[in-house]
Amino acid sequence: MSQPAPPLATIAAALRRERERVGISLAELARRAGLAKSTLSQLESGTGNPSVETLWSLGVALGVPFSRLVEPPEPLIRVVRAGEGPRLQSDHADFFATLLAAGSTHARRDLYVMELEPGASRQADAHLAGSIEHLVVAAGRLRTGPEGEEIDLGPGDYVTFPGDIPHRYEALEPGTWAVLVMEHR
Structure with missing residues (x-):
């Protein structure tokens, strides 16, 4: 199976990381965010296509800023060219x-x-x-x-x-x- 392309790979890894940090199951996070468990499972596997609203709901349910779900770890110097970025x-x-x-x-x-x-x-x-x-x-x-x-x-x-x-x-x-x-x- 091929790896999902960023930002989907970043979102998938962040959702797993933050859910595990909070110590809740996939089903519990889905319930808290008002999503179907299957939708959340797809997002964590990098195959879903989340909207802004879905990611905001997940951030609120996890108690983290939206950005923590879409931003990869930051290098010392970072440039975002016009038209680039998640x-x-x-x-x-x-x-x-x-x-x-x-x-x-x-x-x-x-x-x-x-x-x-x-x-x-x-x-x-x-x-x-x-x-x-x-x-x-x-x-x-x-x-x-x-x-x-x-x-x-x-x-x-x-x-x-x-x-x-x-x-x-x-x-x-x-x-x-x-x-x-x-x-x-």
């Missing part, structure tokens, strides 16, 4: 997130580039307790924030809000992209 798509919106840098156990923050197109908004469930989102729009226009408190942003605008409550992202112009820092306390 790029994941939303199931419900024209939304892509590329992880640029994951935090360590001492610096609990992750850095992403988000690409969005007008259409359906990306509804995000609450992340780990104490999570804070910091976002800077690079191009286009974006509506984001906690449900019922969304604000419109343009190029160069910055916003921060709690990531541990439901929130959303919606592109208002084609070619919208932003830099997101997820801070985990």
